[in-house]
C-alpha cells in the first residue's frame with residue numbers, strides 16, 4: 791500500500807504480500823473511514839494496518855503485546871513520515887481501559903487477533919464502548935464463530951468476506967463487517 795516496513799525477528803507479518811493488500815482494503819471497506827475518525831488498530835503487529843490507513847483518518851492508536859513489534863510500529867510511522875499514529879505495548883484488554891481512563895473516544899476499530907480470538911474481557915469492553923465502525927479480521931473460523939456469539943445481538947454481521955491468504959491450503963482469512971444494532 792505504498793509504505794515501507796521495518797520488521798524485527800519476533801514480530802508478526804502476513805506471509806502473502808499481494809493478498810495482504812486485499813485484506814487491508816477489505817477491512818477499510820468494511821468500516822468506511824472518514825477524515826474525522828479515530829481508528830483503533832488492535833493486535834497491531836508492526837502497525838501495517840493502521841499505518842496503511844492513517845492518511846484516511848484523524849489519528850490511529852494501536853496496541854500489541856510484543857515490545858519489539860511495537861517498537862517496529864512506531865519506527866515504521868517515522869519511516870513513512872506518518873505523524874498521527876501511536877502504538878503501545880500491552881494486551882488489548884489491558885490497554886483499552888487505560889485509554890478510556892485517559893478520555894479516549896474512538897469511532898472505528900479493526901481487530902486482528904491471533905488464532906485464539908478475542909479475549910472475553912476485550913469483547914466486554916467493545917460492547918461497552920459500542921464503536922459504530924467495527925471490522926474483525928480472523929484467521930480461525932472456530933474462534934471467530936465463538937466470539938460472534940458474544941458480539942451478537944449488540945452487533946449484527948453485515949457480511950463475511952473470505953480472503954485466500956495461503957492458497958492451496960484449507961486455511962482461510964476473513965473480514966467481518968459488524969454493524970451496531972441501534973435501539
Ligand SMILES: C[S@@+](CC[C@H](N)C(=O)[O-])C[C@H]1O[C@@H](n2cnc3c(N)ncnc32)[C@H](O)[C@@H]1O
Pocket residue numbers: 801802803804832833834835836837838839853854855856859880881882883902903904905909929
Ligand atoms: C494475526 S497477528 C496480526 C498482526 C497485524 N495486525 C498484521 O496484520 O500484520 C496478531 C497479533 O496480535 C498480537 N497479540 C496476541 N495477543 C494479543 C493481545 N491479547 N493483545 C494485543 N495483541 C496481541 C500478536 O503478537 C500478533 O502480533
